[in-house]
Amino acid sequence: MKALLIILIVLLSLLLLILIAMPILLFPGRRRRGVDAFSHVLFAHRGLHDATHAENSLSAFARAVEHGYGIELDVRLSKDGELVVFHDDTLDRVAGVSGLVKDFTTEELAAMSLSGTGEGIPTFRAVLELVGGRVPLLVEIKENAGDSAVSEKTAEMLSSYRGPFVIESFNPLSLARIRRLLPEVYRGQLSDRFTREKQFRKPMFVLLELFLLNFRARPDFIAYRFDETRFFPFRLLRAFYPRPLFAYTVKSEEEERFARAHGFDTVIFENYLPTKSASEGETPDKESV
Secondary structure: OOOHHHHHHHHHHHHHHHHHHHHHHHHOOOOHHHHHHHHHHEEEEEOOOOOOOOOEEEEHHHHHHHHHOOEEEEEEEEOOOOOOEEOEEEHHHOOOOOOOOOOHHHHHHHHOHHOOOOOOOEHHHHHHHHHOOOEEOOOOOOOOOOOOOHHHHHHHHHHOOOOOOOOOOOOOOEEEEEHHOOOOOEEEEEEEEEEHHHOOOOOHHHHHHOOOHHHHOOOOOEEEEEOOOOOOOHHHHHHHOOOOOOEEEEEHHHHHHHHHHHHOOOOEEEEOOOOOOOOOOOOHHHOOO
């Protein structure tokens, strides 16, 4: 009986400790109000792409600029250590080539054809030159655990960029590095209900979907899958973590209405042209970064 009582006390103590620690883990740091300027921006997912303008291509980014939309894009490293703009780690889906992006040089990647359009895979440098600060950027860092080169190179390049931007990643360690290297830059934690798929039922993904790594990332905003709003950890976060919420990936006006009705401030969109202004509130500028 005494042993059972001790076990019960230990379990209750652990539960109390978890309840005390949860707010610290989920809701760390203070809110930086400047990030609100970005919560009014509509971000074209991988540029404003369609059948003739491939995703993450210079022409798709140029179209987004012409329409006044912000741009969401993905950065990863090439074989020769340069940042290129490409979503997948493999080339087959978009470029029709077998292999990993990291195993090809920028010259080789530029010679490939994105979705048969004849456009090659652009460097991040080329995209920054094209955009030139005319619309806000939402830069997603594609970086595996244990690697730091992408976030370090991204910080290096963006430190001299004269235009509004924010950075996001699924990897909280990448965001922690950005916090150290570019402390004034706003950071976003990407998340999802990962464990609905068997291959993601691993401890790291459980922690990510429960937002228990926020204490490392210290995110200024959360980017979340728009149709998983009933997931309890997200509802808890939405209720008690006063940060902008970015919905991804929204593909119609109906989905946008759904996202906004469920508390999202803005959307990362594709396959349609949002009818609202790309910047309803304050327009982010270099000082907003």
